[in-house]
Amino acid sequence: MAGEEExxxxxxxxGIVCACSVGPWLLSLVATFIYQPSKQKVLLERxxxxxxxxxxxxxxxxPFGGREVKQTKLLMASVVMSPSWVQMWIxxxxxxxxxxxxxxxxxxxxxxxxxxxxxxxxxxxxxxxEVINMRIETTMLSRTKGGKDKTSGVEILAYGTAxxx
Amino acid sequence: xQAAPNLIFSNTETIPGMTITQSLGVVTGSxxxxxxxxxxxxxxFKNIAGGEIKAYTELLQESRNEALFRMLNDAxxxxxxxxxxxxxxxxxxxGGAAELLAYGTAxxxQ
Numbered sequence: 001m002a003g004e005e006e007x008x009x010x011x012x013x014x015g016i017v018c019a020c021s022v023g024p025w026l027l028s029l030v031a032t033f034i035y036q037p038s039k040q041k042v043l044l045e046r047x048x049x050x051x052x053x054x055x056x057x058x059x060x061x062x063p064f065g066g067r068e069v070k071q072t073k074l075l076m077a078s079v080v081m082s083p084s085w086v087q088m089w090i091x092x093x094x095x096x097x098x099x100x101x102x103x104x105x106x107x108x109x110x111x112x113x114x115x116x117x118x119x120x121x122x123x124x125x126x127x128x129x130e131v132i133n134m135r136i137e138t139t140m141l142s143r144t145k146g147g148k149d150k151t152s153g154v155e156i157l158a159y160g161t162a163x164x165x
Numbered sequence: 166x167q168a169a170p171n172l173i174f175s176n177t178e179t180i181p182g183m184t185i186t187q188s189l190g191v192v193t194g195s196x197x198x199x200x201x202x203x204x205x206x207x208x209x210f211k212n213i214a215g216g217e218i219k220a221y222t223e224l225l226q227e228s229r230n231e232a233l234f235r236m237l238n239d240a241x242x243x244x245x246x247x248x249x250x251x252x253x254x255x256x257x258x259x260g261g262a263a264e265l266l267a268y269g270t271a272x273x274x275q
């Protein structure tokens with residue numbers, strides 16, 4: 001009797017161990033190739049919507065054309081993005097060879113576009129015409145694990161002075 | 166949190182439509198914040214999938230507003246009515262805490 005049960009219990013334990021170690025990676029794989037592109041597609045739609053009227057944000061330090069300004073306000077928009085496990089793993093392997101690390105470029109570029117798009121939407125929400133002197137700031141967020149600093153995300157802040165004519 | 170003093174602030178060198186008559190020096194405001202352990206665990210799970218981590222986005226937004234608020238209070242205490250050239254700096258301190266700093270030049274503008 002015991003001899004018949006043992007392989008079954010062993011198989012179950014092996015299955016649980018397998019699911020626990022492979023599960024997150026599978027989830028990460030699905031997220032990297034299905035969830036992230038879908039989010040990026042939504043962002044692209046939002047961007048093309050606000051691009052119809054022309055870009056409202058600029059890095060000029062003075063309003064263009066010297067028009068009279070009625071009201072100003074500092075606006076900020078920020079986002080924290082993190083690469084998935086799969087992307088971290090691919091990035092780790094690619095950094096052995098050097099050169100451009102495409103997976104990280106994609107994530108940081110996505111975060112930067114998202115932050116800028118949020119600023120554009122905020123300008124519209126608050127009823128301003130334009131943002132001048134826009135600046136972008138990047139910060140790496142890390143958490144300490146076993147004496148090693150592990151990157152847990154990158155924060156992008158886009159801020160500028162909103163003006164109303 | 167008290168209401169923020171009613172000051173004009175901008176990250177340009179001058180405030181468009183106003184002239185600066187007096188400079189009152191550099192004002193700063195900073196804060197160090199950490200999220201609670203449960204949100205950190207949630208963020209670690211979100212790390213598997215990648216993409217935006219909303220808990221951290223909110224944390225940093227709140228803390229940045231706090232830093233800005235302190236800077237504005239400093240400026241108001243000096244008798245300024247505007248702050249120009251506002252800049253932000255962020256650094257992550259070990260242990261999941263982040264330091265947010267806002268600084269600028271307090272001025273009197275008309």
